[in-house]
Amino acid sequence: MKEQLHTSRVQLTYATVLSWTSTLGIIFVVAGYLVYVFQLLPSAVSPAEIATQWHLRASEFHKVVPVPSGWDWVTQLVRGDVLTYASIVYLSSVTMICLAVIIPLFFKEKDRIYTIITILQVLVLVFAATGIISGGH
């Protein structure tokens, strides 16, 4: 294709990884949701219980409804509410995966500036994902 002549190898790799990981993410999100709302797996909290409190502030909501947040769900994957939450967590990780993949490519091309920028970007996202600054679980 004519357009791809102007696209760097790093960019094409990013695009390919993004295509696969984001498609998988959307499938995972929809599947996890269906498992939860049709209650195909047991859940700690039903959708009906959530709906009675979803008008509350997030901080108040979590005092009365024990739904997953942050990373507090990882040991309980075989639960409907956890599965649908995990799918959202995966979707929020797609960009990190794509960026991590291109770091070695920039490094191989001896592109120091973008190797550093990409490493810093991944560190920023990992930092946010750990919940250190936001008081995560």
Add this chain to the structure above:
Amino acid sequence: MNQRAFPATGSFFLLTLLVSLLLFFPTAAFAVQPLAVEPTPWWVWEIALFVFCFFLGIVAVIGGVGGGVLFVPIVSSFFPFHIDFVRGAGLLVALSGALSAGSPLLKKGLANLKLALSMALIASISSIGGAMVGLAMPENVVQLSLGATILGISVIMLLSGNSAYPEISEPDNLSKILHIYGIYYDEQLKKDVSWQIHRTPIGLLLFIVIGFMAGMFGLGAGWANVPVFNLVLGVPLRVSVATSIFVLSVNDTAAAWVYLHKGAVLPLIAVPSIAGMMLGTKIGARLLTKVHTRVVRRLVIALLAAAGLRALLKGFGI
């Protein structure tokens, strides 16, 4: 089919649809005065949210705006969910849209990785800050500042122009150091277009502000990214739009993690919104050539202004 009649009919249909949604959707009674007992079954809200986001997706594409910016003010006005959860879902709506659109734009060379990475690093840090500040603010302050921001966005959308192929006589030093330049094949011109940028430090400063606001309100930031890329940095319009989507995916990822850790993401609200919006944008893209985009864009701006005004009034407790 009468080709001339269709655009007007299509626009009229969309207008009627929007007005109907605003009039007949269960009003903000729940949102304004939270009730402990929810009389409407949860699944009705789920279906309503999906259908609403489906139409929002259609309108967003035709109006030439990102779904995220419409989602937060409108859903927080007309659905019973707390604005914390609406902002969390808004970020994920914008993120999933950006992720699914990103790959083809990168492959075609329309989105530029180096331009995006340079701006996204600083913007993502500020979007984390914005998300933390936004979730710590009292609800009325969030509503007030959201209302003011949305009204500001409406004005920007109404007044800002664009330049399809800005001419840059001399790139600045920072853009030279960062190797920010490119070439892409323009399907309209049927030829290669090369570009370079200037005013990179100003662009970086503006992206700090954009990232902060996107994180604070859970808005997609295409409304701000594109003008900064295009009018400030001098990036061709097509490259600006495509690269904006990439930047958005990085910024919203950073902010989304803060919302996840603060417990402000409920899949029960986020997933129907994502699914409805994605389906709607696909249909909207097909309708794009058949409706009066200018009419719909004005309608979207009016809708946005109304939602902003509503948020402002809620902030004042009216």
